[in-house]
Amino acid sequence: MGKPVLLTMSGSLRKGSYNRMLIAEAVRAFGDADVMTGDLNLPLYDGDVEDEGMPASVQTLIDQVVRADALIIGAPEYNKGISGVLKNAIDWISRARPPVFKDKVAVILSAAGGRSGGETGHFMTHSILTQLQVHVVHGPLILVAAAQNEFDENGALTNDFLKKQIEARMTRLRELLG
Ligand SMILES: Cc1cc2nc3c(=O)[nH]c(=O)nc-3n(C[C@H](O)[C@H](O)[C@H](O)COP(=O)(O)O)c2cc1C
Numbered sequence: 001m002g003k004p005v006l007l008t009m010s011g012s013l014r015k016g017s018y019n020r021m022l023i024a025e026a027v028r029a030f031g032d033a034d035v036m037t038g039d040l041n042l043p044l045y046d047g048d049v050e051d052e053g054m055p056a057s058v059q060t061l062i063d064q065v066v067r068a069d070a071l072i073i074g075a076p077e078y079n080k081g082i083s084g085v086l087k088n089a090i091d092w093i094s095r096a097r098p099p100v101f102k103d104k105v106a107v108i109l110s111a112a113g114g115r116s117g118g119e120t121g122h123f124m125t126h127s128i129l130t131q132l133q134v135h136v137v138h139g140p141l142i143l144v145a146a147a148q149n150e151f152d153e154n155g156a157l158t159n160d161f162l163k164k165q166i167e168a169r170m171t172r173l174r175e176l177l178g
Contacts, residue, residue, distance in 0.1 A: 005067055010040065011040065011083040071134070117145035
């Protein structure tokens with residue numbers, strides 16, 4: 001097999017997103033790979049729009065999912081749930097025919113301002129992906145609480161415990177991808 005192909009998907013669109021930083025940390029920990037950055041800035045799902053054909057931005061993301069060996073997902077928590085951006089992207093991708101999520105492997109990571117590290121949003125993301133037959137790599141949930149205190153000025157994680165957790169999960173992902 002050639003280099004593994006990773007697709008990153010951040011449920012937060014903002015440039016300074018802690019979830020983006022967390023994804024970057026995971027990609028670094030994975031090591032050598034072809035990395036695609038998914039753009040989740042998509043139109044809102046609308047069945048009428050879909051009937052006219054997938055919007056180009058959605059089709060691009062679907063094609064990236066097809067190419068990817070694994071998805072690295074940054075799942076923020078908004079009001080104790082999955083972010084609208086991430087849910088909207090998953091909804092669009094789930095409409096691809098043939099289905100493209102089935103049997104993909106995914107790692108989910110969450111960074112949040114709150115003390116629970118976005119656990120509820122993380123769980124919700126996990127449960128939605130499981131329903132779509134995505135294989136989420138198991139292990140202790142990777143949750144960065146009070147994320148504003150956990151990254152340095154270069155966007156790198158400063159917490160050794162979390163760094164080790166991420167390294168272990170990405171090592172496991174590499175093993176699973178063979
Ligand atoms: C609409 C909205 C709802 C939020 N709800 C929660 C929440 O339920 N739990 C939490 O820990 N943080 C919540 N936050 C704070 C986010 O965790 C924080 O803004 C975080 O930085 C978002 O992720 P990002 O840095 O990747 O953009 C919320 C933020 C927004 C904008």
